[in-house]
Each structure stands twice: as structure tokens, then as C-alpha cells.
Amino acid sequence: MRIRPVGRHALLLDCDDPGQVEAWRAELWRRRDAGELSAVEIVPAAATVLLDGVPDPAAVAARIAGWTPRPVASPATAAQVEVPTVYDGEDLPVVAGHWGVTVPEVVRRLRETAFRVAFCGFAPGFAYLTGLRPEWAVPRLPSPRTRVPAGSVALAGPYAGIYPTASPGGWLLVGRTELTLFDVHADPPARLTPGTRVRLVAA
Structure with a gap:
């Protein structure tokens, strides 16, 4: 997974496959719900996850780089x-x-x-x-x-x-x-x- 800045207040996570997209989507949503991440929008796509409305992209990118997504919840x-x-x-x-x-x-x-x-x-x-x-x-x-x-x-x-x-x-x-x-x-x-x-x- 690679993290790139997009504009002044957004980050783009480039993922290796759809499974990684889903893992990061779930992890970032969980972190935001827990108050550990500030982002207005977290938007998954085919091979990326966009974080928009990020107040300090550089600091958030550094924080994300140290995270490991939890295993995706069982579909059941x-x-x-x-x-x-x-x-x-x-x-x-x-x-x-x-x-x-x-x-x-x-x-x-x-x-x-x-x-x-x-x-x-x-x-x-x-x-x-x-x-x-x-x-x-x-x-x-x-x-x-x-x-x-x-x-x-x-x-x-x-x-x-x-x-x-x-x-x-x-x-x-x-x-x-x-x-x-x-x-x-x-x-x-x-x-x-x-x-x-x-x-x-x-x-």
C-alpha cells in the first residue's frame, strides 16, 4: 500500500488488490468512528481509498503508515x-x-x-x-x-x-x-x- 497527497486536504491510498482496498476501507472507517482519524470522506474505489477533508495530510499519512488493518470481518x-x-x-x-x-x-x-x-x-x-x-x-x-x-x-x-x-x-x-x-x-x-x-x- 502506498500513500499519496492529493491537493491540500486529501490523501490517496494505492492498494495492491481489492482485498487490500476492503481491509483499509474497514480499518479507516473503524478508526474514524473511534475518534482516531479525522476525515470528512473515506471513499473506496477499485484499487484506491480516498481520504478527503483531512486537516493535516502529512501527519495523518505518517500515522496511517504505522497502522496494520485488522482482518476484514467475516462476510457472515x-x-x-x-x-x-x-x-x-x-x-x-x-x-x-x-x-x-x-x-x-x-x-x-x-x-x-x-x-x-x-x-x-x-x-x-x-x-x-x-x-x-x-x-x-x-x-x-x-x-x-x-x-x-x-x-x-x-x-x-x-x-x-x-x-x-x-x-x-x-x-x-x-x-x-x-x-x-x-x-x-x-x-x-x-x-x-x-x-x-x-x-x-x-x-
Whole structure:
């Protein structure tokens, strides 16, 4: 792990792999909750963790360099959200072709996969879900759709995701849900936050 300054009041932790990202995300959130770390935002991504709103970045970087993340909590102890999913996405046959299986087998695999939110991005409330086997990674569409309906469940690369609002997108659509994933009046606004376990159960 490497620590770099970003601007006047931010730090960026460059991590070696997604597991290290999750370990540092959990450790920094824990330290902040315990009053050992001052940062307005702690934001994980695919290979980094951003600390923004840090009053003294140099001092905080030195402190972080002396920390060792605790082992990440067992997935069984993390909060879980079940997402009722109708598996009728138009790209299911495409995914089945990439995986070399039938459409029902794609659905079975997705229903049985234990997903976890790695990070959020792209749009408010859009969670990148890990848990698919590496060999199940699929390419994005060559040309993105101009509009993907809210609640669409989709795959791209090694991730699964659910569009919280209607937007353009190039992920492969495998289903849909009526579950509200982002509400500006809720606390927190995003239903799926980093570390949360997710199950795409049959609706």
C-alpha cells in the first residue's frame, strides 16, 4: 500500500488488490468512528481509498503508515440486503454464451452468488458488487445504451451492479428489481454501501 497527497486536504491510498482496498476501507472507517482519524470522506474505489477533508495530510499519512488493518470481518457478520430480482434481462443469452451455459444456469449462479459491495460510483447509489468467479467476467456492450431503466440488474467485467436511476449504460442486463436503492431523504441515501453483503434473490 502506498500513500499519496492529493491537493491540500486529501490523501490517496494505492492498494495492491481489492482485498487490500476492503481491509483499509474497514480499518479507516473503524478508526474514524473511534475518534482516531479525522476525515470528512473515506471513499473506496477499485484499487484506491480516498481520504478527503483531512486537516493535516502529512501527519495523518505518517500515522496511517504505522497502522496494520485488522482482518476484514467475516462476510457472515456483515449487514445483508436481499434484492428481489426478476431475471428477464435481454442480455441473459449473451451472458450464457460467454459462460458456455444455459440461461437457467446463469440465473442459478447469480441467485446463489454471495455478493459484497466493493465500492460505489458512476451514479449516486450505484454499487459495484464483487463475488463473481474471475472466469465469469463479461465485456461491456460495444456501444452503450442511451437509457437503462432504474432497477436494472447488470454485469460488466468482474462486477454485478444495479442501476439506481435511469441512465445511459453499457452493462449486460440480466434482470430488474423494484427495490429503491437511492433516496436523498434516507440516511444514508444509498441502500447499498461498501462492505454490505447482497443476495440477488428471486422476486
